[in-house]
Amino acid sequence: MHASKRHGRVWRVLCRLLHRYLERKFCYRYEKNFPDKPCLVISNHVTNWDPLLIAISFPRHFMHFVASEHIFRWGLLSRLISYLVAPIPRAKGASGTETAMACIQKIREGGSVCLFAEGEVTWNGISQPVFPGTGMLAKGCGATVITYRLEGGALSLPRWAKTIRKGGMEGRVVHVYTPDMLKSMSVQEITDAIQQDIHTDALKRCQSSPKAYPGKRLAEHLECALFLCPQCKRIGGLHSHGDFISCACGLSLRYTDTASFDPPHPFQNFRQWDDWQMDCLQKGDFLHQDSTLFSDDQVILAEILPSHKTRAVLTGLLELDQEGCMRCGEARIYLHEVSHMAIVQADKLFFTIGDRYYELRPKKGPINFRKYLAAWQCIKKKDGEKQYGLFSRQSNVMESDD
Secondary structure: OOHHHHHHHHHHHHHHHHHHHHHHHHOEEEOOOOOOOOEEEEEOOOOOOHHHHHHHHOOOOOOEEEEEHHHHHOOHHHHHHHHHHOOEEEOOOOOOHHHHHHHHHHHHOOOOEEEEOOOOOOOOOEOOOOOOOHHHHHHHOOOEEEEEEEEOHHHHOOOOOOOOOOOOEEEEEEEEEOHHHHHOOOHHHHHHHHHHHHOOEHHHHHHHOOOOOOOOOOOOOHHHOOOEOOOOOEEOOEEEEOOEEEEOOOOEEEEOOOOEEEOOOOOOEHHHHHHHHHHHHHHOOOEOEOOEEEEEEEEEEEEEOOOOOEEEEEEEEEEEEOOOEEEEOOEEEEHHHEEEEEEEOOOEEEEEEOOEEEEEEEOOOOOOOHHHHHHHHHHHHHHHHOOOOOOOOOOEOOOOOO
16 A cells, blocks of 8 residues: 555544544544645644644644654654654754755655644743744745644643643644745744744633643652752752652642642742742852752663664763763763753753764653753853853763674
8 A cells, every 4th residue: 555545544543533532631622624735734832642632633634743753762663653654753952954854855745744843842831932944944845834723731731740630722723824825925924923823821821711720640740840949949859749849858839730839939830930940040049069060860871873773871870060061970961062952751851962862861760851951051052151161171972882
């Protein structure tokens, strides 16, 4: 059977099988759409289930999803996924040029593509800026562009959470841009329009129309997102259990089904806490020992090969020092040399040095990698000011024995 026919049949079968399950699981309300030509669907990204939620919204129209590279490293399951739905890989923490070219190629072959233009699931419920090349891709693909917005997912299943809350999600087409419309717009105008179409603010939406999101173990793994205790100002001491997040210093807060903390001091919600901790990290306003800013034990450093295979380099203590150097065993990774960095799911950190691609993951979790990502972002922002020193040193990621 020709691949396109196989993909179309698999798509229709999966949509029939999954739509009622997903509707119940997420209390999902959505519009069904039936485009008659190849198209580029661009959506915001609120949960790891978004591809399936988009799929049942386009039940008769097979689409190639742009997917994180890590799903291609699941062995037999990866081969099965590729055979059935042919996703387009995008390496997190790497340039997306090859991915954009693959999207255009699929559309020129008569297929449709779905892209989550923010690149990753939101942490705080606010849509992130779309990829800089999104407007260029939309203008250059030669197809109709459909913007689609998902709402409610950041509270139904926060990025750090392991359990789904029953609050409800919605999905709908925001705008349809024909090729003629796109020709009359500049790349920046297209990018701005897409950004506006898919923008959402989960907390603002919840406050304007109060709704509970009940569930079990509401705070579980919240320490994958929050790393700085507001009471003792130490990094790495937060732990979650059930509905509570606490610290050894005595701090204890309950995360409620309205996405707020009880008691509401020092922060009413996740976003206030997150904004505060990021500001403190940027200013260096937290407690640490000697030259080490923070650390995590039992971290695996691995190299991702072009074949999507993983080669373990070492396992050890991961530390970040004031010089902007991540140390893992004998490996030295200077953050100013890292060209791209991103987190997959909640607890895997990917980064690129030169033409090599690496992963940091917990041997046993959870581990908060957001602080390392935030430190890299600070260093890239201040790189010209040389504020972290020793920028002339070279990273040394050890080779493993084959």
